[in-house]
Amino acid sequence: MSFPPSVDKLARSIEHHDLPWPILVEVAQEAIATDQVDDIEVLATKRYRQLLNPVLNGTGVLLHTNMGRAPLALNQTASFSNLEIDVETGQRGSRQKTIGNLLATACGAEAAMAVNNCASALMLALGALANGQKVAVSRGELVEIGGGFRVPDVMRQSGAELIEVGTTNRTRLRDYQKAVDGDAAALALKVHQSNYSIVGFTEEVSIRELSSLDIPVIADIGSGLLDSTCPWLPNIKPPAWLENEPAARQTLEAGADLVLFSGDKLFGGPQAGILAGSAELIAACAAHPLARATRPGSLVLHALQTTTLSYLNRDGQAIEFWRMATIDPQTIQQRATAVVGSLRAGNPDSQIEVISTESVPGGGTLPTVTIPSVGVKISGDLSRELRAQPTPLIARVVDNATIVDLRTIHPDADQQLIASLSAALSQSVS
Numbered sequence: 001m002s003f004p005p006s007v008d009k010l011a012r013s014i015e016h017h018d019l020p021w022p023i024l025v026e027v028a029q030e031a032i033a034t035d036q037v038d039d040i041e042v043l044a045t046k047r048y049r050q051l052l053n054p055v056l057n058g059t060g061v062l063l064h065t066n067m068g069r070a071p072l073a074l075n076q077t078a079s080f081s082n083l084e085i086d087v088e089t090g091q092r093g094s095r096q097k098t099i100g101n102l103l104a105t106a107c108g109a110e111a112a113m114a115v116n117n118c119a120s121a122l123m124l125a126l127g128a129l130a131n132g133q134k135v136a137v138s139r140g141e142l143v144e145i146g147g148g149f150r151v152p153d154v155m156r157q158s159g160a161e162l163i164e165v166g167t168t169n170r171t172r173l174r175d176y177q178k179a180v181d182g183d184a185a186a187l188a189l190k191v192h193q194s195n196y197s198i199v200g201f202t203e204e205v206s207i208r209e210l211s212s213l214d215i216p217v218i219a220d221i222g223s224g225l226l227d228s229t230c231p232w233l234p235n236i237k238p239p240a241w242l243e244n245e246p247a248a249r250q251t252l253e254a255g256a257d258l259v260l261f262s263g264d265k266l267f268g269g270p271q272a273g274i275l276a277g278s279a280e281l282i283a284a285c286a287a288h289p290l291a292r293a294t295r296p297g298s299l300v301l302h303a304l305q306t307t308t309l310s311y312l313n314r315d316g317q318a319i320e321f322w323r324m325a326t327i328d329p330q331t332i333q334q335r336a337t338a339v340v341g342s343l344r345a346g347n348p349d350s351q352i353e354v355i356s357t358e359s360v361p362g363g364g365t366l367p368t369v370t371i372p373s374v375g376v377k378i379s380g381d382l383s384r385e386l387r388a389q390p391t392p393l394i395a396r397v398v399d400n401a402t403i404v405d406l407r408t409i410h411p412d413a414d415q416q417l418i419a420s421l422s423a424a425l426s427q428s429v430s
């Protein structure tokens with residue numbers, strides 16, 4: 001009878017994988033427990049590939065929640081920063097002050113602050129401004145945002161009492177007025193229907209109408225479009241697909257007292273939540289204990305600052321999301337033609353072609369919108385082989401054909417794309 005190999009010996013046999021010793025030990029234990037000692041190389045590789053790493057997004061979904069929504073620069077050298085020190089005076093400063101000012105200017109607001117995501121922005125705003133009070137929300141806007149995050153639950157957690165107004169498809173100003181007069185609602189919350197749309201016999205109350213009520217109005221616009229005129233795209237008309245999408249600046253101009261949005265949706269920055277609006281309400285939010293529990297760290301604030309400065313410089317091309325979103329299809333067509341030419345040369349037996357396709361904004365935004373794009377289509381399902389490449393490539397499979405939309409792949413990665421597709425093609429035939 002043979003003894004099981006020692007954990008130590010097995011772990012040492014996979015030391016060439018770039019993983020720390022305690023993880024190698026875990027892999028060895030797993031191999032023994034699951035009777036996969038012979039496949040320990042596979043297990044170690046699998047474990048290494050679970051680490052956070054860049055991937056190529058060939059899906060055409062610009063904000064892919066499973067790939068981190070907006071693309072983000074990943075490398076930074078270690079350094080201290082003036083996160084909470086005023087370099088003029090040497091005194092302790094506020095991490096919210098500079099980013100708050102930049103965001104306020106970008107949104108046309110009196111004041112702003114940043115938290116970890118839009119969910120925490122909503123939680124904080126309700127906790128700080130409506131604890132123990134009644135908040136009027138339209139029945140058409142009692143949404144689940146995703147991952148089980150539901151507006152009525154958030155409301156309960158924040159200590160606010162939900163007053164439902166109107167009906168699922170139609171809500172009028174007088175419904176809100178009744179909540180103010182009859183139920184003493186202290187706040188009105190309007191939630192953008194980001195990830196669904198109600199069509200047909202519908203009616204909703206605009207922010208402008210809501211602002212005629214005698215109570216503060218908070219707008220959760222979620223998707224984070226900063227300004228519907230897109231001044232950061234100086235030579236490009238605002239994309240048609242943005243029509244009807246609420247924007248922070250215009251929502252505030254229309255009379256909202258506070259607007260909330262995500263940092264990593266149409267804003268194109270890191271995961272963050274932004275609150276912008278009246279100085280008094282922002283101060284109340286900043287003073288609430290939840291502000292500390294939801295405050296971003298310097299990595300996020302740095303990335304948020306970089307993104308906001310690009311907006312203020314009207315340099316949309318420096319924001320990767322906007323660069324991708326606004327490339328014209330002809331440019332993508334040229335790249336696709338080059339990629340296909342190169343692949344065909346090495347794979348004369350495969351069916352490889354340039355196709356018109358449609359990208360989508362994604363990230364739980366603009367559910368009905370598509371953006372014309374161009375892709376590479378290869379017959380057969382190569383998705384597994386493509387995911388297995390050194391830099392995994394995530395592609396779409398439609399009718400047993402693999403489609404890679406080039407809009408969501410950076411042009412600098414085209415050679416890498418060709419290499420990955422070639423490798424996947426040869427692996428799929430072998």
Ligand SMILES: *Cc1c(COP(=O)(O)O)cnc(C)c1O
Nearest residue numbers: 117118119192194221222223262
């Ligand atoms: C996406 C979204 C949220 C949640 O934003 P996170 O930044 O993911 O927390 C909240 N409200 C609306 C309307 C949204 O669209």
